[in-house]
Amino acid sequence: MKVGFIGFGEVSYRLSKILFDKGFDVLTSVEGRSIKTKELVGSIDYIKCLSNFEEVAKKSDILISANSPNSALAIALKYGSLTEGIFLDFNNISPDTSKSIANFLSDDHFVDSAIMGKVLSDEINIFLSGKLANKIANYFDSSSDIKLTVVSENIGDVSCLKVLRSMYTKGVSALLIETFETAKKLGLDESLWEILELTENNSFIDSSKSRINNSYKSSKRKYEELEEVLNFVSLVNDDEQDNMMVEVTRDKFRVLKNK
Amino acid sequence: MKVGFIGFGEVSYRLSKILFDKGFDVLTSVEGRSIKTKELVGSIDYIKCLSNFEEVAKKSDILISANSPNSALAIALKYGSLTEGIFLDFNNISPDTSKSIANFLSDDHFVDSAIMGKVLSDEINIFLSGKLANKIANYFDSSSDIKLTVVSENIGDVSCLKVLRSMYTKGVSALLIETFETAKKLGLDESLWEILELTENNSFIDSSKSRINNSYKSSKRKYEELEEVLNFVSLVNDDEQDNMMVEVTRDKFRVLKNK
Numbered sequence: 371m372k373v374g375f376i377g378f379g380e381v382s383y384r385l386s387k388i389l390f391d392k393g394f395d396v397l398t399s400v401e402g403r404s405i406k407t408k409e410l411v412g413s414i415d416y417i418k419c420l421s422n423f424e425e426v427a428k429k430s431d432i433l434i435s436a437n438s439p440n441s442a443l444a445i446a447l448k449y450g451s452l453t454e455g456i457f458l459d460f461n462n463i464s465p466d467t468s469k470s471i472a473n474f475l476s477d478d479h480f481v482d483s484a485i486m487g488k489v490l491s492d493e494i495n496i497f498l499s500g501k502l503a504n505k506i507a508n509y510f511d512s513s514s515d516i517k518l519t520v521v522s523e524n525i526g527d528v529s530c531l532k533v534l535r536s537m538y539t540k541g542v543s544a545l546l547i548e549t550f551e552t553a554k555k556l557g558l559d560e561s562l563w564e565i566l567e568l569t570e571n572n573s574f575i576d577s578s579k580s581r582i583n584n585s586y587k588s589s590k591r592k593y594e595e596l597e598e599v600l601n602f603v604s605l606v607n608d609d610e611q612d613n614m615m616v617e618v619t620r621d622k623f624r625v626l627k628n629k
Numbered sequence: 630m631k632v633g634f635i636g637f638g639e640v641s642y643r644l645s646k647i648l649f650d651k652g653f654d655v656l657t658s659v660e661g662r663s664i665k666t667k668e669l670v671g672s673i674d675y676i677k678c679l680s681n682f683e684e685v686a687k688k689s690d691i692l693i694s695a696n697s698p699n700s701a702l703a704i705a706l707k708y709g710s711l712t713e714g715i716f717l718d719f720n721n722i723s724p725d726t727s728k729s730i731a732n733f734l735s736d737d738h739f740v741d742s743a744i745m746g747k748v749l750s751d752e753i754n755i756f757l758s759g760k761l762a763n764k765i766a767n768y769f770d771s772s773s774d775i776k777l778t779v780v781s782e783n784i785g786d787v788s789c790l791k792v793l794r795s796m797y798t799k800g801v802s803a804l805l806i807e808t809f810e811t812a813k814k815l816g817l818d819e820s821l822w823e824i825l826e827l828t829e830n831n832s833f834i835d836s837s838k839s840r841i842n843n844s845y846k847s848s849k850r851k852y853e854e855l856e857e858v859l860n861f862v863s864l865v866n867d868d869e870q871d872n873m874m875v876e877v878t879r880d881k882f883r884v885l886k887n888k
């Protein structure tokens with residue numbers, strides 16, 4: 371079985387090695403690519419380097435695009451339509467882009483997919499959804515260095531999960547920034563790191579589920595505490611913009627307690 | 630040296646054992662206390678049980694209040710004024726309550742203090758601030774089962790740290806609730822737990838500092854991504870109240886990119 375790569379950086383390099391070891395033929399091209407990529411591809415003996423990407427697309431049973439989010443749509447439209455196999459996009463594209471590709475290629479040729487977690491960790495984690503998700507999971511075959519998770523048959527579900535992940539992790543970033551900008555004004559940022567390290571290094575799922583339960587259960591008390599927190603933080607930060615996260619947290623707990 | 634406890638639950642029990650092993654005399658009383666507390670205190674042979682808390686207060690070099698936040702102020706005013714030693718409050722009180730106690734007892738008799746992290750973990754972590762914070766840290770003496778951290782000589786700094794911690798952790802709770810309520814509507818909550826477990830189980834300090842740096846560096850791109858996230862989430866959640874956290878996260882990144 372032939373797997374073709376359009377774009378050959380870190381992701382393609384790791385994935386191609388794993389798939390070659392599983393018996394796949396690995397195809398790519400260096401047409402129009404950087405010297406760095408040409409050198410990398412040239413140094414890997416298991417790669418079959420074709421003269422252009424049209425050929426890669428036509429010959430592949432599975433075609434993988436791993437470039438940048440900006441070029442993802444153009445590549446999908448140009449090469450995805452040339453392949454008779456299945457097209458996968460690992461460019462961390464938005465749900466809109468994913469939907470455009472799905473509309474164009476249909477779920478007979480496109481599987482919604484994403485690498486979650488670190489690419490450079492021991493295990494590559496790939497989440498898949500769509501009619502052909504199970505097929506890909508079977509072809510790639512979970513092992514110690516690659517784990518495939520089929521979310522559902524609905525194309526779009528993996529894209530939704532990327533949005534939900536983004537919603538959470540960027541919210542945490544915004545919270546961290548607001549909290550530590552406030553702590554710095556008080557000269558307490560180093561101590562705060564020490565304290566949060568004591569509570570935040572627990573198992574994520576267990577501690578998060580217990581946070582959710584406690585928040586529903588004690589929403590009234592927590593709302594009152596947040597009133598105090600906001601009063602205090604407002605004294606430290608003159609500018610309302612510096613209290614946005616804590617203010618909305620208070621508002622969120624008001625909604626919860628009134629539900 | 631004598632350490633007296635007003636209130637004898639989990640915190641006092643663990644702390645008294647550690648301090649007894651370090652050579653302290655441990656005093657308390659069961660005047661007006663529950664049968665459960667009377668039984669617990671009666672079963673511990675190293676405790677000197679006095680007839681009332683006035684006596685405990687008068688005889689103690691260090692007096693520890695470990696009750697509930699509601700009763701903390703009354704206890705501090707009543708018994709804190711009777712002791713010639715140092716009064717410590719471990720009731721997780723608000724900064725306002727802490728300030729009231731400090732005003733009443735002055736920093737010659739009061740040290741701002743809090744137990745951070747889990748009481749039942751291997752090591753009790755106590756943070757202290759105030760003129761006498763170093764004195765307490767020396768008396769109690771860090772060892773494998775107790776760690777004392779002196780934040781500063783400013784009474785109030787430990788209370789501030791409790792507020793900052795609360796600002797962050799309650800914000801995370803609000804984010805978790807909003808994200809997982811949205812994920813549930815899409816039937817994707819179980820998959821989302823799996824995915825976040827891959828990214829959120831890293832070392833807290835390292836991953837948080839890298840989040841802060843990345844957010845400042847790529848605030849414009851993240852703002853644009855959050856516009857997409859918000860568009861998407863608004864389609865899932867009709868009620869604006871269900872999008873509060875993601876909306877303010879977007880707004881926060883708009884502020885960051887315009888700074």
